Amino acid sequence: MTSRLPDFHIADATDEQKAVLQEILSGPRGNLNGPFLGWIHSPELAQHAQRLGAFCRYKTGLPLRLSELAILVTAAHWRSQAEWHIHYPIALDAGVPAHVADALREGRAPAFDNDDDALIHGFATELHESKRVSDETYGRAVGRFGHVVVVNLVGLLGYYSLVAMTLNAFGMRAQGQTELPFAEMKA
Incomplete structure (x- = not known):
């Protein structure tokens, strides 16, 4: 699948687009x-979304391992090829066990050695699947x-759902991605 959006060339960018791109490139990413490069077609959305993303990725109050686990749960839920491709190695480097990540990708319930990992997985899975989180x-x-951190966790899950929806709707792939972690849906 190729991107459904028109090709974007930085040389043809508007001043608004250039400002967004510069902020992204000079930031933590x-x-x-x-x-x-999907959002850049709407520079105002791109600016708001990328700033929210920087907060959700780097400032939630969760350790990186738990943030990346929540992102993988979201990527698996949405079967987002590029989101998984980008975050899988980051998650492993942050300490998410490969067997946990692989179970998520395969649609199996992971076996957790860490209570925090199990809690983040349970919270994210409940919210994605039932659209609610139990009182327990x-x-x-x-x-x-x-x-505060739970509010931020919900924001992270929502933001990465937006990312997955964007990547899926427009058929976007990660830079250098040659393999797909999930079977593609038939058109």
């Missing part, structure tokens, strides 16, 4: 891999991480 799971999450 340092690259345009992901949904950014919510209480455990707030008891462990506090209200």
Whole structure:
């Protein structure tokens, strides 16, 4: 599948687009891999979304391992080829066990050695699948991480759902991606 959006060339970018791209490239990401070249067709959306993304990825109050686990749960839920491709190695480097990540990709329930990992997985899975979080799971999450971090976790899950939706709707792939982690849906 090729991207459904028109090709974007930085040389043809508007001043608004250039400003967004410069902010992304000079920020903690340092690259345009992901949904950014899709969003850039709407520079105002791109600016708001990339700033929200920088917060959700780097400032939630969760350790990187738990943030990346939540992102993998979201990528697997949406079967987002590029999101998984980008975040799988980051998650492994952050300490998410390969057997956990692989189970998520394969649609199996992971076996967790870490209670925090199990809690993040349970919270994210409940929210994605049932569109709600049980009182028990919510209480455990707030008891462990506090209200602010749980609010930020919900924001992270929502943001990476937006990323996955963008990548899926427009048929976008990650830079250098040659293999797909999920079977493609037949058109």
